[in-house]
Amino acid sequence: MSQMNLLQAVNMALDTAMQQDERVLCFGEDVGAFGGVFRATSHLQEKYGKDRCFNTPLTEQGILGLANGLAAQGQVPVAEIQFADYIFPAFDQLVNETAKFRYRSGDQFDVGQLTVRAPYGGGIHGGLYHSQSPEAYFTHTPGLKVVVPRNPHQAKGLLLASIREPDPVLFFEPKKLYRASTGEVPEEDYEIPLGQAEVLREGTDITLVAWGAQMQVIEKAAEMAAEEGISCEVIDLRTLLPWDRDTLAASVKKTGRLLINHEAPKTSGFGAELAASLQEVCFLYLEAPIVRVTGWDTPFPLALQNEYLPNEHRTLDAIRASLDY
Amino acid sequence: MSQMNLLQAVNMALDTAMQQDERVLCFGEDVGAFGGVFRATSHLQEKYGKDRCFNTPLTEQGILGLANGLAAQGQVPVAEIQFADYIFPAFDQLVNETAKFRYRSGDQFDVGQLTVRAPYGGGIHGGLYHSQSPEAYFTHTPGLKVVVPRNPHQAKGLLLASIREPDPVLFFEPKKLYRASTGEVPEEDYEIPLGQAEVLREGTDITLVAWGAQMQVIEKAAEMAAEEGISCEVIDLRTLLPWDRDTLAASVKKTGRLLINHEAPKTSGFGAELAASLQEVCFLYLEAPIVRVTGWDTPFPLALQNEYLPNEHRTLDAIRASLDY
Amino acid sequence: MSDLRSFDVELIQHPEFVDPQTSVLPTFALLQQDGNLYPGAKAPDISRELALKIHDTFLFIRALDERLLASQRQGRVSFYMTETGEEAADICSTAALAADDLIMAQYREQGALAFRGFPLEQFMHQIFSNEKDLGKGRQMPIHYGSRDLHYMTISSPLGTQLPQATGYALGYKRSGQKNCVICYFGEGAASEGDFHAALNMAGVFRVPVIFFCRNNGYAISTPVHEQLAGDGVAGRGPGYGLKTLRVDGNDALAVYEATRLARKMAVEEHQPVLIEAMTYRLGAHSSSDDPSGYRSRKEEERWRQKDPVARFRQWLIHQGWWSEEEDETRREEHRQAVITAMKKAEKVPKPPLEELFTDVYKEMPWHLQEQLEEARDLVERHPEAYPATAGRKQA
Amino acid sequence: MSDLRSFDVELIQHPEFVDPQTSVLPTFALLQQDGNLYPGAKAPDISRELALKIHDTFLFIRALDERLLASQRQGRVSFYMTETGEEAADICSTAALAADDLIMAQYREQGALAFRGFPLEQFMHQIFSNEKDLGKGRQMPIHYGSRDLHYMTISSPLGTQLPQATGYALGYKRSGQKNCVICYFGEGAASEGDFHAALNMAGVFRVPVIFFCRNNGYAISTPVHEQLAGDGVAGRGPGYGLKTLRVDGNDALAVYEATRLARKMAVEEHQPVLIEAMTYRLGAHSSSDDPSGYRSRKEEERWRQKDPVARFRQWLIHQGWWSEEEDETRREEHRQAVITAMKKAEKVPKPPLEELFTDVYKEMPWHLQEQLEEARDLVERHPEAYPATAGRKQA
């Protein structure tokens, strides 16, 4: 065990994966000698050589095209998109190619070994184009898996599991927490299985669910609520596609209330899917409407980013409103 | 008034718009002299010349980049994407550029005059890549408007409104109905306002909502249900972003039940947003969970496309189940 | 890292803008239409056996294309695309490769697959998307793929295979495998952004890939002069650091020789290569297309005079390796074989319901299992609405 | 339509693959570092007034960049990007245009905007994203835009402005306006698919656009030789049918002259042009970057010797139009003005809450109105959590 931040945990996971399997390759814009603009790939080129950790030309569609080809050939590509905001030029390669590779070939060819890492989310004065949370787009795409870690320990275990997963995984890293989130991380190789939510705090009055950086918000809100005598169950979804309906449904059936928090805009955010699915299976248990506390339906702003982010105050207000319903 | 199919209605709308405003330009792959692979732009080059209706090179990201530039300069571009399945290479231009152009410039520059037309949907033996319904992706993108017509009359009125709308509009045309849907269409210039759903059939037991080609499915299901004594209210959403919550909520409050039908995969489809929002505002009125009858969470298949499409039988089964809840 | 740009550059004091019109790459050609070599041309070192195999593939593909297009017209097949007029391009380039080099095709390269030995039955199973199709009946006709024959399953979105080819070739390089990737694409697809990404990365990473462009004059209705304004597609190759050659795409010998040399550079030096084969799509774009809307019979006729199959046959006859009579017999054999195979494949049932849900992921997650159950119930409740799957025993 | 390809092409019987290494475009240069013209060079026809305006913009931008970078280090500014070393490229190209030609910049072309007369205060309002910012405080520092000055608001995603430039220029052509678009971009951005789409379409549609590449050696840490393998970015121009010129980007006179000629071709003949300006980013990529991680001081020093501002000053002094003393005074004036403007802009409040919701659409739809109300309530309930907007009177 050693104390480290989320970025170091990502770096450690990549290091572990590269050491253990020589087919693992890390690449993307500036990830080579420089170690990436956030330094997630620091020292990997030094350790594993230029042909296993390298810079690509500045083309996201090319990076994903390259990654698809490498994966199909039998390598284990871990491609970095410098900011999740810049994943959109690669949308076609991801949605039409990566996601459908195995299906369309009748399982003759696949790119299941592919992992795409991308720092996402706001709160770092990034404005429209260094703040977006595009996870919901990919949850509408059968064939992909979508994972978001909340802290260093989770990041290492989930990233190792993602790299070894036989399906393509989009791994969104909460860049606001890259340095802000620290914790103990085991030195050894370990995996946290995909597809499983985690109950972080048990409670009886309302279920709060989020992922990534918003976990801190709902945890804080849960604490504030506790001071008012409200007992919140706090769940980290961790994998968004395919998500862990059983754990969530069990919790909602127990508490009778659900609050979903995400940074992305409300309309068609992943909260919509959670709400739609859970009202289906928990209908008779719900004592209030499922509530979504999310980013507004605007581009991500700069001067007013504070006003944009769905923080603990908004969350607590919504918890109270749900209990008062 | 004259009898025509949906394709002819689209063609007529384009003709009307080009005649009325000489800044209106139609372009895309094969839309020039050939008139488009579906012939939606037939005769427009003949009538308005090569500089108003023209072929582009084969690059969707280029088509949307070009369209954004033209719109910013003051033209009124109506760009065609040959199949909605091929809109993904243009995803970045649409989501990062078109949608955010006005916002990021503080309203100094905008591309509000832009309309993108794309034939979407399955049921024509198109397999994975000539069948997709990607509308939900765009509903998660503030700054865009999303419109889907169900028949020739609607197509003409909604397309004319979309072209003249001061915000960018994605206009998805149900290609299955291009020739299959016919009806009376006024010769004159008319618009059907965006943002308004239409109640096609009043009913008391359950609300059915859909858009585009699936309207025929829910209308058929409503008729079959009527034979069993079930009274369905049938609504065409028409505009998905921003959508008409008032009309839907009023209906659901009346019937107490809601069924959403769409062709796209279930997870994070636009049905999720409708369900999540409507359970919020209609919670106390709902007598059964909101139900989604949708495409499965798989790529669009070929041999089993019939098994994939959410048809009237599945819809009727779900209506019955909702009433029996 | 660090800026390796040279300071020692040629400086000029008059602003001479490079004029794109001035440089036109020549076309490599060996065989004239009458089957004789051009003066000064040297035939590649090609065995009788290989030459006859190429020609037999030509004849097979003509028979296949003819029959399937006719069947589409009769409504027996939902969709088809012929490669008539372009056979030399894909077949002779593939003939110059190792049998385990990877082929990434666009969709008009069934000849390459046939050359590799794809069984006629498999062609038919794919066309009829029946349960024996290697692709499990999921894609439209002509989206072939064969892992065994190193032929990547076709994907409809244009251009996407190009950067994948660069990646696959990089995988070869990394694993030290002495293979290359050949990546086929049309001059239309070359306008996609993926083309740029692919060729640029191939140049930077120096990978064993041959980008093989079939410039057949059209992308559906769009002629090449509305597609690009430079010197074709070949004109772009040097700008990416690729070795580049334009070749007469209707010249079986020139295509073979060009590809043979390209493969050598790709595999031995990791030098990526661009080949532009100048050819013509004699048929319609697809069974949904009617070219009379955008080009003249006269133009078609002019290109028909340059038929690659006839040209190569003349050469074979000059070589004394083949005769008109053998040709007639063999064409008839292929025709009959195709008809027989079609009849059989038509009767094979569609894939079972399960196959709608498998292969989305390696293992079926809970939500797809749930949906499969729902679909099973549905088919059981409404057998009349699901004739393809109702009543079939489950896997 | 129809296939206009010529049958009358040059045929060769030996497969001569074009070798990308052989053709390197020369560099157009007029001014030597000591301020003297190269032998045989002719200075463009440039008035004293214009020359001094260019130089004054150089000095202003140096002062602005220096001060703002320093302020970023002090934590007063959240982010900054300098254009130090590249001033001749954007400023002198813009100087050769009409004042109402549209500029589409990448992000390192504040000089072009300054040349057009963007007030210092406006620079500051944007940097501090306050309520007087023309962009309403929504984008990161340096994302300027000015409708009045025909300078399209900067967008962070790289390359997206290139096909937009083609479209905007096509709009000019259609409306018969005698203008062109200049589109700036880095050699890194030139790897994006949008670059390919843009240049190809510009060639096909023949639109009045100048694609102006600042090849400054790096894209963040990635040196140009890891970015591309051909002859720079200029090497790609002819392949798209664009007139192409490589120019010494640190040579104010050569950049001016090249752009002047390019504009003439663009506006008068609708001939799109590609200019590659060879320059060097002397500073860090941005205030978040530290170049010592990827390049040597020695390399930087070598390029510092080629400083475009010093070079042009020498020329002005040789012309007798300027002196070292005037230079020193003027630099100090700019420095003071920047400091004063910064102090003022810092104190201007942030935009009001409403501006979070306006301009998503032209009119605010119901769901945004609802969300605005919700946000208002929120700020009212938790004023301490929203210091920027709480307690401000509503619009």
Ligand SMILES: Cc1ncc(C[n+]2csc(CCOP(=O)(O)OP(=O)(O)O)c2C)c(N)n1
């Ligand atoms: C991304 C994408 N856009 C559009 C299409 C529709 N489409 C299919 S084939 C074709 C023309 C391709 O022309 P070319 O690349 O020259 O190949 P050819 O058909 O001539 O062999 C088009 C536009 C597609 N399949 N994918």
Ligand SMILES: Cc1ncc(C[n+]2csc(CCOP(=O)(O)OP(=O)(O)O)c2C)c(N)n1
């Ligand atoms: C689509 C996209 N990908 C990545 C980035 C992140 N990024 C910002 S600047 C930059 C390097 C750009 O280099 P270049 O085009 O050479 O311009 P320069 O900074 O040298 O002026 C990168 C990778 C981005 N802004 N947009």
Ligand SMILES: [Mg+2]
């Ligand atoms: Mg073609």
Ligand SMILES: [Mg+2]
């Ligand atoms: Mg650069």
